[in-house]
Amino acid sequence: MLTWGDEYQIGHEDMDGEHIILFALLNQLEFNIGSNQAASCVTDLLRALMSYISFHFAHEEALMMLYGYPELADHQLAHQALITETTRLSQRATSVDAGVVALEIRTFVRDWLLGHIRQDDRRYVAHIRGLS
Numbered sequence: 001m002l003t004w005g006d007e008y009q010i011g012h013e014d015m016d017g018e019h020i021i022l023f024a025l026l027n028q029l030e031f032n033i034g035s036n037q038a039a040s041c042v043t044d045l046l047r048a049l050m051s052y053i054s055f056h057f058a059h060e061e062a063l064m065m066l067y068g069y070p071e072l073a074d075h076q077l078a079h080q081a082l083i084t085e086t087t088r089l090s091q092r093a094t095s096v097d098a099g100v101v102a103l104e105i106r107t108f109v110r111d112w113l114l115g116h117i118r119q120d121d122r123r124y125v126a127h128i129r130g131l132s
């Protein structure tokens, strides 16, 4: 269970709001996996999480482009790496139990996101602030 706290606040209202939604989706996915809900509840939520991640990454990248963030290309690569790995994990769903795959993706996204927010995302906000 993820708990939102100051250590995850990057100081950009919209992006903090989207990160809070990502926390909520990850927590709901954890709940769905842990409460033995039907496989469709788990896979639907996984789909919702991945689609929100794509939306959020596109939103962040548009913001970085708008402010001429010099590390945009590296940041995009980091985003792409998350998408590539979660896609790889989800493609195992045919050979491995869907609940096991969902748990692996949830754990991977959670660990990746916590590090990414505290390090990479803080840097573009510092850049934006430096310009304003």
Ligand SMILES: [Fe+2]
Residues within 6 Å of the ligand: 060, 075, 079, 116, 120, 121
């Ligand atoms: Fe990011």
